[in-house]
Amino acid sequence: MAAGVRPSKPGGPGAGRSERPKLEAMLELSYVREHLAEVEAMLANRGATVDLTRFRELDQRRRALILQGDQLKQERNQASEEVARRKRGPERDAPETAALIARNRALGEKITALDAESKAIESEFDPILLSLPNRPSAATPVGRSADDNQEVRRWGQARTFDFTPQPHWDLGAKLGILDLDAAARISGARFAVYRGAGARLERALANFMLDRHTAAHGYTEVLPPSLVNSQSLRGTGQLPKFAADLFKCEGADLWLIPTAEVPLTNLYAGQVLDEAALPVCVVGYTPCFRSEAGAYGRDVRGIMRQHQFQKVELVKIAHPEQSAADHEKLTRDAEAILQELELPYRVMNLCTGDLGFSASQTYDLEVWLPSQNAFREISSCSNFSDFQARRANIRFRRQGKNKTELAHTINGSGLAIGRTWIAVVENYQQADGGVVIPQALRPYMGGLERMQ
RNA sequence: GGAGAGGUGGCCGAGUGGCUUAAGGCGGCGGUUUGCUAAACCGUUGUACGGUCAAAAGCUGUACCGGGGGUUCGAAUCCCCCCCUCUCCGCCA
Numbered sequence: 065m066a067a068g069v070r071p072s073k074p075g076g077p078g079a080g081r082s083e084r085p086k087l088e089a090m091l092e093l094s095y096v097r098e099h100l101a102e103v104e105a106m107l108a109n110r111g112a113t114v115d116l117t118r119f120r121e122l123d124q125r126r127r128a129l130i131l132q133g134d135q136l137k138q139e140r141n142q143a144s145e146e147v148a149r150r151k152r153g154p155e156r157d158a159p160e161t162a163a164l165i166a167r168n169r170a171l172g173e174k175i176t177a178l179d180a181e182s183k184a185i186e187s188e189f190d191p192i193l194l195s196l197p198n199r200p201s202a203a204t205p206v207g208r209s210a211d212d213n214q215e216v217r218r219w220g221q222a223r224t225f226d227f228t229p230q231p232h233w234d235l236g237a238k239l240g241i242l243d244l245d246a247a248a249r250i251s252g253a254r255f256a257v258y259r260g261a262g263a264r265l266e267r268a269l270a271n272f273m274l275d276r277h278t279a280a281h282g283y284t285e286v287l288p289p290s291l292v293n294s295q296s297l298r299g300t301g302q303l304p305k306f307a308a309d310l311f312k313c314e315g316a317d318l319w320l321i322p323t324a325e326v327p328l329t330n331l332y333a334g335q336v337l338d339e340a341a342l343p344v345c346v347v348g349y350t351p352c353f354r355s356e357a358g359a360y361g362r363d364v365r366g367i368m369r370q371h372q373f374q375k376v377e378l379v380k381i382a383h384p385e386q387s388a389a390d391h392e393k394l395t396r397d398a399e400a401i402l403q404e405l406e407l408p409y410r411v412m413n414l415c416t417g418d419l420g421f422s423a424s425q426t427y428d429l430e431v432w433l434p435s436q437n438a439f440r441e442i443s444s445c446s447n448f449s450d451f452q453a454r455r456a457n458i459r460f461r462r463q464g465k466n467k468t469e470l471a472h473t474i475n476g477s478g479l480a481i482g483r484t485w486i487a488v489v490e491n492y493q494q495a496d497g498g499v500v501i502p503q504a505l506r507p508y509m510g511g512l513e514r515m516q
Numbered sequence: 517g518g519a520g521a522g523g524u525g526g527c528c529g530a531g532u533g534g535c536u537u538a539a540g541g542c543g544g545c546g547g548u549u550u551g552c553u554a555a556a557c558c559g560u561u562g563u564a565c566g567g568u569c570a571a572a573a574g575c576u577g578u579a580c581c582g583g584g585g586g587u588u589c590g591a592a593u594c595c596c597c598c599c600c601u602c603u604c605c606g607c608c609a
Contacts, residue, residue, distance in 0.1 A: 131566060131577090134567085134579085138578070143590090144534075147589060148590075152535065164589075166589080168589040171589085172588090293599095317599095461544095468562090
């Protein structure tokens, strides 16, 4: 037997028992079993309700079935070996050999029945385990809703206007840089058409961000596919629970990515990385597609909430002992963009009640929007600890060790282009409806200083 | 889309129904010897889920040869479906 680790095969992270492919759980089964009370408390903090009594029953039943099945299989394996031995010798046609085969056949039927029972148990058991969200880190404050999020720091000063600031959709329409009517005709609601300097602004923002993250912050630029298979979406946690938020291609196992996090993180699915290679830092610019089911009447005007938007995404595969520091650094990398654009913002540490399903800690960056007189999310930077890594089977090997360990994954928007577009247009608007181009963007706008 | 060839462990690669406990090599780790960025020799080597144990270690069982299903007392090996890779053809930015 050779050394090292077998990577998972294409087609499934970690092939487990043949009759039971490895469950892509977020939390380790043995952890849940041994810390039931802790897990229940964690779920309560998150405001989730999961029936762990049923979990315990099913777990016990499941283990009993595995034990029984494994014992029968052992018997069958031993008997088959005996048959093989006899077939090679003079006992090949003895009546005992035939009897042995007959007995083994009966054993096989029992095993088939047991396996069917196991499958039935697992069809109820697996969804419970899959529905468990990640454990919030100690740095995550306990709270019920977004109102309990903690402000960590604030940067910049909200500009004072000597006129009433207009919303971006009015500014955009008057400047001829944003055409939502045209978007509605060719696609429908929640799509945008950018024109002229507006389209160029979108492109300038993307190029500016990519240049900063690659040259100044040390990320490697990656241009991934915008369509991915369902396995990748399970790896990062969007499936199976959040299928309703996604667009799926008809007649193929392909989905439009809701964020570059999916392809960028899955670049390393099934891989074993060298400890020295950590953290792996990649940045990608992609369109993002969200069906936004359940968004109801929120942000119906303008381009705040779209079915398609563009985003520059930062992803790190990190060492478990460094992931908290790497998360901080990634957040600062995203903040640097806002600072260079001179856009006021604040950093929020999300509480347990507002934390995403897969995250253990999240900082939201909220940019100031004058027309709303409020801070609005423009980036979400999360540490997923080993949650995604377990599902996507992303591992690393410590120097001089044979054993592999789960890595940690981190990602954050650096930044969402559409919302940055809004922030620039609204914060830099003038009394006459023109928009001044921020200094940092001018080289990317062909020297343009003002949209008029 | 069509035809053909393939997919075996960290990597390469043998293996056409039971004497395979997946040969052999490379790599990794540990050691011995020699001495100077090295070589030779010996040993060792993955994952998941169970059992045992207070726990860990250890011991032990089952499963895993691209994925799923089937045939069989018994499948890496035979059959069916699917995915991916390569070569050629077709189409195409």
